[in-house]
Amino acid sequence: MIQDSSQQRRLIERFAFLRDGGEALRETFFAQAKVATLPAEHIICRDGGQCSQLALVLAGTGRVYKLGENGREITLYRIEAGQSCVVTASCILSQRPFPAFAVCETEVEAAVVAQGDVQRWLTSSSHWRDFIFAQVAERIGEVFSVLDAVLFQPLDQRLAALLLHRARRSPKGAARGRILRVTHQELAVELGSSREVITRLLRDFEKTGALLTGRGQIELLDPSILEAR
Structure with missing residues (x-):
């Protein structure tokens, strides 16, 4: 009741x-x-x-x-x-x-x-x-x-879309859309992949200047690169 x-x-x-x-x-x-x-x-x-x-x-x-x-x-x-x-x-x-x-x-x-x-x-x-x-x-x-x-969608595209989605849903504040508190394992679970594969793809994104990975977080430097992907 x-x-x-x-x-x-x-x-x-x-x-x-x-x-x-x-x-x-x-x-x-x-x-x-x-x-x-x-x-x-x-x-x-x-x-x-x-x-x-x-x-x-x-x-x-x-x-x-x-x-x-x-x-x-x-x-x-x-x-x-x-x-x-x-x-x-x-x-x-x-x-x-x-x-x-x-x-x-x-x-x-x-x-x-x-x-x-x-x-x-x-x-x-x-x-x-x-x-x-x-x-x-x-x-x-x-x-x-x-x-x-x-x-039907390549994993790198799915990962880019997931990162952008999380950025849009980030809490309001000065760093909104830039700092994502998420681990490689959490992204792997979300996408049905392995942590090793996700880490490799994030390194590829990092080389393009789209983001910067850190311990337990990912900083989006240029979301437009992910949007293009």
Whole structure:
């Protein structure tokens, strides 16, 4: 049960189905859901695990990834504030095991909905149903983008795009867009590659004057070179 008025207000602000679904849906949701906080690096679900709850993220970021037999990871998508994990929803509805790993990338605060409520509200609330289906459509697009990149885009282009994306999302400040706090291993995990290959590509970028690598960080010197790549 969610009785805290500030939590209720934040949920209504984050999720349109609560704003638009009417007082009855809000009362039902707040009576049945609960808010949980999970620490960074907490494993939410493992490959082959059963899903009994659906989390709606209020704050923080979760990551869903696939782990290959060779030990390499590739990120399928992230779950941020105002979103939910559609793979979890799919597993709840189909009664099938979770086909990937889900982990808290940062501390995550989320409203947690039980399996029975997820299923029941799909029938009783069009606003809840629209929310779930919209999440499915968005995530399918993201996963296909990952597949397209892995299958058809050279790794150096994917790395350049990832560095530019991280720069655009850097916290505001004097060094925004210049200093990326990230390791070669983290980039390798993100792209489904190895640390050695990523290090070689970063050295190639460094030779062109695009960036400068340091311990646990990368400084972008000329982003236009990465954009051209």
